[in-house]
Amino acid sequence: MFEALGLSAPAFFGQLLLGIINGAFYALLSLGLSIIFGLLNIVNFTHGAFYMMGALLAWMLLNYLGIGYWPALLIAPIIVGILGMLIERVFIRHLYKLDHLYGLLLTFGLAMIIEGTFRNIYGVSGQSYSMPPVFQGGVNLGFMYLPLYRGWVVAVSVVVCLATWFVIERTSLGSNLRAATENPNLTEAFGVNVPRLLTLTYGFGVALAGFAGVLAAPIYSVSPNMGANLLIVVFAVVVIGGMGSIMGSIITGFSLGIIEGLTKFVYPEAANIAVFVIMAIMLMIKPAGLFGRLG
Amino acid sequence: MSRQHMIYFGVLLALLTVAPFVLYPLFVMKIICFALLACSLNLLLGYGGLLSFGHAAYFGASSYITAWTARDLGLTPELAIACGVGASALLALVFGALAIRRQGIYFAMITLAFAQLVYFASLRAPFTGGEDGIQGVPRGNLLSLIPLASDRGMYCFVAVVFFLALLLMHRIIHSPFGQVMKSIRENEPRAISLGYHVNSYKLRLFIFSAAFAGLAGGMKSLVFSVATLNDVYWEMSGEAVLMTLLGGAGTFFGPILGAAVIVTLQNQLAALGAWITIIQGTLFVLCVMLLRGGLVGLFSKMAKFFR
Numbered sequence: 001m002f003e004a005l006g007l008s009a010p011a012f013f014g015q016l017l018l019g020i021i022n023g024a025f026y027a028l029l030s031l032g033l034s035i036i037f038g039l040l041n042i043v044n045f046t047h048g049a050f051y052m053m054g055a056l057l058a059w060m061l062l063n064y065l066g067i068g069y070w071p072a073l074l075i076a077p078i079i080v081g082i083l084g085m086l087i088e089r090v091f092i093r094h095l096y097k098l099d100h101l102y103g104l105l106l107t108f109g110l111a112m113i114i115e116g117t118f119r120n121i122y123g124v125s126g127q128s129y130s131m132p133p134v135f136q137g138g139v140n141l142g143f144m145y146l147p148l149y150r151g152w153v154v155a156v157s158v159v160v161c162l163a164t165w166f167v168i169e170r171t172s173l174g175s176n177l178r179a180a181t182e183n184p185n186l187t188e189a190f191g192v193n194v195p196r197l198l199t200l201t202y203g204f205g206v207a208l209a210g211f212a213g214v215l216a217a218p219i220y221s222v223s224p225n226m227g228a229n230l231l232i233v234v235f236a237v238v239v240i241g242g243m244g245s246i247m248g249s250i251i252t253g254f255s256l257g258i259i260e261g262l263t264k265f266v267y268p269e270a271a272n273i274a275v276f277v278i279m280a281i282m283l284m285i286k287p288a289g290l291f292g293r294l295g
Numbered sequence: 296m297s298r299q300h301m302i303y304f305g306v307l308l309a310l311l312t313v314a315p316f317v318l319y320p321l322f323v324m325k326i327i328c329f330a331l332l333a334c335s336l337n338l339l340l341g342y343g344g345l346l347s348f349g350h351a352a353y354f355g356a357s358s359y360i361t362a363w364t365a366r367d368l369g370l371t372p373e374l375a376i377a378c379g380v381g382a383s384a385l386l387a388l389v390f391g392a393l394a395i396r397r398q399g400i401y402f403a404m405i406t407l408a409f410a411q412l413v414y415f416a417s418l419r420a421p422f423t424g425g426e427d428g429i430q431g432v433p434r435g436n437l438l439s440l441i442p443l444a445s446d447r448g449m450y451c452f453v454a455v456v457f458f459l460a461l462l463l464m465h466r467i468i469h470s471p472f473g474q475v476m477k478s479i480r481e482n483e484p485r486a487i488s489l490g491y492h493v494n495s496y497k498l499r500l501f502i503f504s505a506a507f508a509g510l511a512g513g514m515k516s517l518v519f520s521v522a523t524l525n526d527v528y529w530e531m532s533g534e535a536v537l538m539t540l541l542g543g544a545g546t547f548f549g550p551i552l553g554a555a556v557i558v559t560l561q562n563q564l565a566a567l568g569a570w571i572t573i574i575q576g577t578l579f580v581l582c583v584m585l586l587r588g589g590l591v592g593l594f595s596k597m598a599k600f601f602r
Contacts, residue, residue, distance in 0.1 A: 043400045091584065100400045101346050102583050105540065108533060109579025116572030229411075232529060236408040239401065269419055276412040280393055283405065287396035 012265055013144035019261015020254065021150055021219065024157035025212050027253025029234045030241065031161055032208035034249045035168070037238075039181050039201045041100055042092060045107035047234070048227030049114040050080050050206040054213025055222045056118060059129050069132040073214050080210030085203035092202065093195070111228075118224035126221025135218075153215050160211065161250045168246055177201065236279045242292015252290060296465065303548050307461070311454045320446040321518070326558045327457045328515040333538035333550035334464060335507030340536075341545035342468055343500045344480035345395075348403040349410025350508050350535045352390070353383040355527025356413055357509030362429040362522035363422050372435045372443060372452070376513035383509025384502050386413070391501035395494050407529060414527045428523030432516055443517070453514050460510060465547065467503060476500055508535075537575055540582045543589025552590055 029047060036044045057076040061067040067075065087110065095102045135149035168174035179187045180194050188194045213227075220226060241252030256275055264271035282289060296304075314323045332354055339345045357379030365375035390409040394402055417423045424430070434443040443449045467473055479486045479493050487493050516522040525531060534557065542553025557575070564571050586593060 043404065091580065094584065101403070102587070104346075104348075104400055104403060105536070106580060106583040108536075109576045109583065112533070112572050112576030112579060114576075116569050116576060119569040119572065228529075232407055232411045235404040236411075239397070239405055239408065243401075272415040272418075273412050276408050276415075279405070279408055280412075283393040283396050 010144055015261045015265040016258065017144070017146065017150060017261075018264070019258040020154055021257070022260060023254035023257020024154050025216060025230070025253075026234055026237045026257050027161055027250045028157050028208055028212040028215075029230070030237050030249040030253050031164060031246065032205040032212075033234065033238055034243050034246060035164075035208075036202055036205040037243050039177060040088075040092065040096070040103075040198055042095070042103035042107065042202075043100070044202075044205065045104060045231070046084075046087070046111045046114065047206065047209050048229075048231030049111040050084065050209040050227070051213040051216070051230065052118065052224060052227035053083075053114065054080050054210030055129070055217040055220075055226060056122070056127075056213075056224070057210070058214040058217045059127050059222045062129065069214075069218070073211070076214045077207040077210040080213075081203040081207030084206035085199050088199045088202040093198075115224050115228060122224055124223060124225060126223040126226075129217040129222050131218040149218060153219070157212070157215065160208070164208070165246045165250065233275055236275045238289075240275075240279050240282045240289055242289025245291035248289075248291025296469070300465065300547065304462070304465075307548070307551070308458065311458060315447065315450050320450045322558075322562060324446075324450055324453050324518045325515075325562075326555050327453055328511050328518065329535075329538060329558055330551040330554035331457055331460060331511035331514070332508050332535050333542065333554045334461065335504045335511060336535045337539045337542075337544060337547075337550040338464055338467070338507065339500060339504040340539060342473060342480065343476050343497060343504075345497065345501065346399075346403045346536070347394075347406040347501075347504070347532075348536065349390075349406035349408070349413075349529070349532050350505075351527050351529060351531035352406075352410035352413040353387055353505035353508040354512035354515075354531060354535070355417065355522075355524075356386055356512070357383040358512035358516035358522040358526045359417060359423055359429060361513035362432040362516040365435060365517065366429060366432050367422070370435075371439050372437055372517055375435070376510065376517070379513035379516075380506050380509040383512070384506040387502045387505030388498070391498050391505070395497045395501065407532065410527070410529055410532055414524070414529070417524060417527045423522075426524065428521055429516075430521050432520045432522065434517050434520065449518060453518060456510070456514065460507060464507065468547070472496070472499070534575070537579055537582075539589075541578055541586075541589055543591030546589065546591040549589050549591035556590070 029051060033044055033047055036042055036047075054076045057079055058069070058072040061072045061075060062069075091106055091110070092103065095106060131149050135147075135152060138145055138147040138151075140146075168177060176187065176192050177197060179190075180192065180197055184194050216226070237253055237256050238249070240256065241248045243249075256278065259278065260271055260274050263274040270277075332350065336347060336350050339347055357376075359379075360382040361375045361379035364370045364378045365372060370378065390406065394405045394409065397405055418425060422429075434449055436442050437452060441448065443452055475486065475491055475496055478489075479491070479496060483493060512526060515526070538553035538557050539550045540553070541556060542551065543549030557578075560574065561571060564574065582589065588596070
């Protein structure tokens with residue numbers, strides 16, 4: 001089928017895989033953004049910076065302390081999460097009562113500080129992070145060659161996304177969270193410590209970004225700029241999906257990654273702008289996004 | 296025009312006249328271009344309550360179109376700038392019509408995403424020169440008569456255009472259109488119930504704002520003889536927002552002050568490299584946490600205190 005069109009099957013599946021992997025990162029990042037937005041009403045511009053920080057922390061742990069990939073996968077998101085909670089306590093907390101735009105502007109400024117700091121230390125050139133030895137090589141699936149690490153990234157991000165969905169939609173912690181979004185005062189009256197819930201939520205949301213960063217480290221080059229451009233694409237993903245729905249973020253993230261990958265296969269020049277064009281079309285047809293409510 | 300604003304315009308005119316004799320003209324022109332960009336953003340944010348995080352798109356698109364028409368088509372500077380402004384306005388018509396379907400933070404995110412679309416288009420388009428940009432843009436002769444090659448000549452042109460643009464903006468804000476815009480900012484449902492076509496007003500304001508940003512971009516590419524990817528990159532949008540915020544969003548002259556402070560900082564601290572990003576980020580945080588009225592708000596608070 002592909003040969004008849006003058007296209008090669010391995011290239012097709014290669015781009016498809018790349019798309020799924022990008023989609024995994026879109027899903028993880030837009031999931032964190034969605035959770036933070038849903039509960040705190042903050043468009044978290046620092047999300048890209050925390051993603052970058054996750055990757056750079058993994059690199060630092062390996063190169064300065066000799067701590068490998070597996071511990072880093074746990075340690076880096078925890079550090080990022082703690083830093084996030086600190087930021088929520090010191091800065092973001094004071095903005096809940098103000099116009100939402102202030103939260104966006106504050107986190108934009110914080111992102112500049114974080115990225116500028118890392119740029120000062122590491123410059124803009126990328127560092128490479130070597131893959132854990134278990135994942136060297138790959139398997140031949142018959143129609144394509146699947147590098148093991150990439151398979152792992154997709155699998156683990158699907159699991160983390162679904163676990164997050166499960167916690168928020170199906171547990172009592174999740175129902176407290178959802179209650180706090182609907183009516184913080186009433187939830188507080190029922191004995192739930194809402195301010196602490198907000199801090200934890202922000203910490204968890206950015207920890208997800210840090211986790212995505214560690215996952216990304218062996219695939220992309222690790223540099224202070226890696227989060228900034230990705231974040232804007234994730235914003236477009238969020239607009240298309242409609243922020244607020246957990247499952248919506250996951251599905252939209254993966255599908256847009258795949259669409260982007262396929263665009264790269266058919267018409268490479270348009271790959272970078274595919275997501276933005278889809279966003280424009282979505283705004284024309286359904287301004288609230290696929291899974292969103294207009295608000 | 297109120298007496299107070301008349302005095303401010305007078306002071307501004309005096310400053311514009313004296314500045315090139317005291318300061319390096321290119322530096323003053325840089326401030327003027329960015330001040331115009333910040334004012335254009337403020338027109339949208341301060342008077343319409345719409346935060347565009349993608350004004351680099353209109354600034355940059357115009358700077359590319361102006362540079363291209365001036366260098367490759369040999370247009371005179373005023374025509375080249377007009378082409379740039381037209382391109383920005385057209386772009387704003389399309390993006391604005393889509394973006395105003397969502398409000399608040401969504402609006403900000405959508406404008407940012409569209410600006411990134413323009414960035415990638417500029418990176419790939421055949422006439423933009425990719426990573427190198429369009430270099431060696433001639434300043435040309437105004438109306439094919441007055442040469443602008445000297446910094447002094449160019450300065451006169453830029454300063455006059457800037458002053459006239461500000462007067463026009465002032466006129467727009469204080470026209471019936473501007474009053475309706477303010478009512479939409481304060482209470483959109485009420486404006487709708489009074490029978491105003493809110494979206495049409497917002498879209499027109501968006502186009503006006505983008506056209507002024509385009510004017511700034513076009514002049515910038517002639518002043519520095521270059522149009523580059525920096526002009527369309529999202530960091531430029533962020534800088535424009537910072538200038539507006541630092542000066543005082545919603546005050547007419549604040550963004551000019553904000554632009555002057557930021558450009559001066561950038562020039563003075565150019566040697567520090569990445570520290571500039573950190574300083575700008577810190578200013579952002581300070582403005583949001585402590586100084587929501589900007590420098591102008593701070594001054595008026597101080598004036599009240601000492602009175």
